[in-house]
Amino acid sequence: MYIIPGHHHISMITKNAQINNQFYQKVLGLRRVKKTVNQDSPTMYHLFYGDLTGSAGTELSFFEIPNVGSTVRGTNTITQIGLLVPSFESLVFWKQRFEQMDVKHGEITSYAGRDALHFEDTEGLRMIILNNNGEEVPERWSAWEDSIAPQQHRILGMGTIEITVRHLERLAQTLTDMFGYIEVSRSDDEAIYQSVAGKSFGEIVIKQQEGPSEKPGKGSIHHLAIRVKNEEELRYWDAVVKERGFHSSGIVDRYYFQSLYFRESNGILFEIATDGPGFTKDSTVEALGLGLDLPPFLEERRAEIEGILTPLD
Template sequence: MYKILGHHHISMKTKNGKENNDFYTKVLGLRRVKKTVNQDDPSMYHLFYGDRVGSAGTELSFFEMPTVGRTHRGTNAITQIGLLVPSSESLLYWQKRFELFGITHGERITYAGREALPFEDSEGLRLILINNNGDEVPSFWTAWEGSTVEGNHRILGMGPIEITVRNIQATVRVLTEVFNYIEIARTESEVIYQAIKGQAFGEIVLKQDDGPVERAGKGSIHHLAIRVKDVKELKYWEAKVRDFGLETAGIIDRFYFQSLYFRDRNGILFELATDGPGFTVDAAVEELGESLDLPPFLEGRRAEIEARLNPLD
């Protein structure tokens, strides 16, 4: 039986690519591993940040949408991103760093059973640092030595992803009956699932909220991509999603990975994405994220595309 391997990436909306780039590279110390465009609308940047090579499970991606308005928070949305850091001392380091940079943050709390520090980026996107406390992370996650953050406190990769919905059982059924996620904790209004038991890097926190549906804007989360090995497995999962009664967009070649998109009955957009070929398919490791990279089908429009994009650096 095939198994979901954890998170692949998560995608958000930003109004200002330059400010977004500054925050995630200079404050959070992530590497910009790919500067490309939205393949469905190449008038906008698609920026990826992560570890040294943008390994699956470390990638935060943003679509730049200059005309987007503000987010009206609510339910039926992906509402928070967990990022793993090495230790309790790391949380203290980050608290001081946020104060130095004037970043909105809360106090240290317990979240999903772990010590954590909530904060927001400049557009109100909700994130939370999680003490990984020495637990296992994927062996292929590779630290980026060019980070602005001290080596023993750098962000490792993605942790618990929070999804808030009106009908919690509808999303529970997708996670358990289609993808075989494992329930590890439950309260009256919250359920926690893991792709791999005991591992935070594939964790989803489901919360119940009957309030108004979120209206997406800057700082909102567009979709969560979960990780599969290859196209063979992607086809297997596509059949399972369809057999469950949900529609998919079919398998799409995104050049850096193959993708499959679907929405659950709460309207949450999920993507399944393959491990490869990865971001080094068109750039050397040393040069990742420096130039505008385009998939082959857009290369002939490079001059037109570059003319419509604002410089980031």
């Protein structure tokens, strides 16, 4: 059986691409690695932020939906995103930066066995800065040297992802029995799983919570994508998903990677995505994220699309 080597990307909803663009580049110091559109609804932006090239495992992605309302928090949803930083001193740096920039945040505490700093972006998206404590990260991650954050405190990539559901055991079985995740801790209403033993870049915390499902809005999380190496592995997982009785979208060519989508029993949307070809398929490393990049099937609509989108820069 193939293994899942970690998170690939995570996708959220933003109401305002300009404000979103400002926060993730100028506050968090991430690189905007791709400015494109939602391929299923090309009149809305799809923005990706990450490391130098938007390596799998570093990508935060946002769909702009200008008429979206506020999130009504509840269960059966992805609730928090962990972002890894090099050290405890990095947590202190980010706490001070959030205070200076009026970013909503808490005190330095612990989460999933790591030093942690909870904070929210301008639309209420919940995130956690996590101390990676000098531990190994994927080789493909590469620092963006023009980040506003000092080199020793830069965000490395995605860490622990929290998912809140009514039925913990159903999601736990999907992760362990289907994908081979390892259970590292368990209590009555919380469990932690890792796709690679001892590594937080493939870690998922499941929390069990009764009540109504979350109503998505600005600052809510749409789906989590997990990594596979290539199309061969993706086809393997497509068959596994179907064998388990889940509905699979089938393989979808997203130009920068290939994907499939399915919902597990609580309704959580997962994407399985290939590592490549990556965002440099239609851009040099130096030019990543500067212009509006469109997949070939949308290129003939460029003038129409650019006429609808509000310029970001």
